Amino acid sequence: MRRPDARVVAFEAGADARATLAELANLNEVSVTLLGICDCDQLEKILGKSCRALVLIDVEGSEYEIPSPSVVNRLKHCDILVELMTVLRCR
Numbered sequence: 001m002r003r004p005d006a007r008v009v010a011f012e013a014g015a016d017a018r019a020t021l022a023e024l025a026n027l028n029e030v031s032v033t034l035l036g037i038c039d040c041d042q043l044e045k046i047l048g049k050s051c052r053a054l055v056l057i058d059v060e061g062s063e064y065e066i067p068s069p070s071v072v073n074r075l076k077h078c079d080i081l082v083e084l085m086t087v088l089r090c091r
Helices: 015-027 040-047 069-075
Strands: 009-011 033-035 054-057 079-082
Touching: 015 033, 040 069
Parallel strands: 009 033, 054 079
Antiparallel strands: none
16 A cells, blocks of 8 residues: 555445455455445544545435535545536536
8 A cells, every 4th residue: 555554434335345345455455444324424524634535435326415515624625536427417
């Protein structure tokens, strides 16, 4: 791992998928904290007061709910990669 001091936290709702992620992390000798469902409160808690973070959002249709106004202040110093579904929604 290029940044051995990096903290990796992954959210995955499915128990089987979490088990697969744990196995892959172990095979790659990477320490990962695996949690269940991510919501705005969880994301805000995980980001805490960190000054830099990479946030990858791939949440199967909830891409617009996760970066809510309650966490935008925490996200402004993050690098963010969002997988969007095929239809881009305008607000």
